[in-house]
Amino acid sequence: MPQFKERALEQATRDGVPQAAKDLGIAPSMLYGWQSKGRQTGQSFEDQKLHQAERAQLKRDDARLEEEAAILKKAAAYFASQHR
Secondary structure, eight states: HHHHHHHHHHHHHOHHHHHHHHHHHHHHHHHHHHHHHHHHHOOOOOHHHHHHHHHHHHHHHOOOHHHHHHHHHHHHHHHHHHHH
C-alpha cells in the first residue's frame, strides 16, 4: 500500500490531483490528505509506516517492562516482609 501512495502522489504532482484521482479511481480528498500528511512529517509513507511499527513495538516493550517491574516490586515486598 505505501508504494501505491507514493506512485499516486508522484502522479498527482505530475498530472494534478483531480486527474490523478480520476485515473486511480480514488477521491481527490484522499490525495490531498496524503499530500498534507507528507508535508507535515517530511517523510515518505514507507518511512512513516516503518516508524509507526517501531513505535508500536516500543509501546509493547514498555508495557511488558512495566509489568515486569510491578512483579519485581511485589516480590521484593513479599521477601522483605518474610525477612522480618
